[in-house]
Amino acid sequence: MKKFKTMLIMAGAVLTTACGAVEEAGTEEISEDNQLNVVATTSMMADLMEIVGGENVDVTGLMGPGIDPHDYQPSSSDVNAMTEADIVAYNGLMLEERFVEVFEQLEQQGIFTIIAENALDESVLLDPEEDEEDLEYDPHIWFSITHWGTVTEYVANQLSEKDPDNEEYYQDNAQDYLAELDELRAYVEDRVEEVPEQSRYLVTAHDAFQYFGEEFGFEVVGLQGLNTQTEAGTGDISQLADFLGDNEINAVFVESSVSPRNIEALIEAARSRGHEVENAGELYSDALGSEEDGTGTYLEMYRSNVDTIVDGLAD
Numbered sequence: 381m382k383k384f385k386t387m388l389i390m391a392g393a394v395l396t397t398a399c400g401a402v403e404e405a406g407t408e409e410i411s412e413d414n415q416l417n418v419v420a421t422t423s424m425m426a427d428l429m430e431i432v433g434g435e436n437v438d439v440t441g442l443m444g445p446g447i448d449p450h451d452y453q454p455s456s457s458d459v460n461a462m463t464e465a466d467i468v469a470y471n472g473l474m475l476e477e478r479f480v481e482v483f484e485q486l487e488q489q490g491i492f493t494i495i496a497e498n499a500l501d502e503s504v505l506l507d508p509e510e511d512e513e514d515l516e517y518d519p520h521i522w523f524s525i526t527h528w529g530t531v532t533e534y535v536a537n538q539l540s541e542k543d544p545d546n547e548e549y550y551q552d553n554a555q556d557y558l559a560e561l562d563e564l565r566a567y568v569e570d571r572v573e574e575v576p577e578q579s580r581y582l583v584t585a586h587d588a589f590q591y592f593g594e595e596f597g598f599e600v601v602g603l604q605g606l607n608t609q610t611e612a613g614t615g616d617i618s619q620l621a622d623f624l625g626d627n628e629i630n631a632v633f634v635e636s637s638v639s640p641r642n643i644e645a646l647i648e649a650a651r652s653r654g655h656e657v658e659n660a661g662e663l664y665s666d667a668l669g670s671e672e673d674g675t676g677t678y679l680e681m682y683r684s685n686v687d688t689i690v691d692g693l694a695d
């Protein structure tokens with residue numbers, strides 16, 4: 381605690397507005413009436429913090445439905461919210477590319493962070509395609525249900541470190557959720573059976589689904605790379621149009637957080653080669669959907685994606 385305060389003072393020069401309402405966190409018991417103030421970057425992390433933290437956390441998510449985390453620039457109010465939070469939760473692996481300096485600032489200030497990246501051993505991370513200079517590993521880890529379970533356990537451990545009095549509560553929440561992730565896995569395995577093996581190709585706007593492909597036996601092709609900032613060239617589009625024809629792939633998918641422009645161009649290019657391809661619907665890739673659409677949680681988002689994929693590819 382003492383170290384934390386010293387660091388806060390040292391960081392005073394960097395801090396512009398925070399410091400107004402500095403309270404001694406940890407002196408009062410954390411509860412429904414005295415919640416930990418959590419700020420999360422992606423909607424996937426916000427969802428998981430709410431699930432494991434339960435009534436003890438008040439979670440603010442910075443990125444809503446349809447927001448692309450590769451491209452999202454934190455506003456000054458985002459930065460203020462993070463520097464005043466008890467806990468900041470984020471994905472890492474350079475998913476939130478424009479947050480790099482803010483994350484460094486948080487570290488200097490001694491803000492307690494929960495970073496999904498830290499839950500996973502490097503050996504389970506997928507390598508990007510060769511021309512992805514900025515990314516060492518594929519950051520879309522939430523699409524592996526196994527990895528998301530590991531992240532769940534890590535979140536429970538980190539929350540317990542921050543608030544040891546409620547360790548049992550966080551661990552129980554995590555265990556309950558792991559059971560739900562098992563149910564989700566069973567659902568996905570069941571539905572995937574409906575797609576003939578030779579049709580298990582997932583062609584989408586950007587390369588977000590490699591972990592899904594690895595776990596459930598799909599070949600995944602993204603028109604753009606792992607990072608939505610790399611533009612798809614006409615060469616990529618015509619190459620992929622050939623690939624669709626060669627492999628008799630009749631369905632491709634758009635993504636909620638990426639413009640459908642390139643996928644539409646791909647469908648056109650395939651058509652001009654005499655191969656009919658349909659836009660089989662929208663997948664949630666780097667952001668959850670909305671509560672109104674019934675896709676506002678990770679579990680709902682995943683089921684919705686799998687339904688869209690299977691309905692699009694099954695005969």
Ligand SMILES: [Zn+2]
Nearest residue numbers: 588606608666
């Ligand atoms: Zn992405």
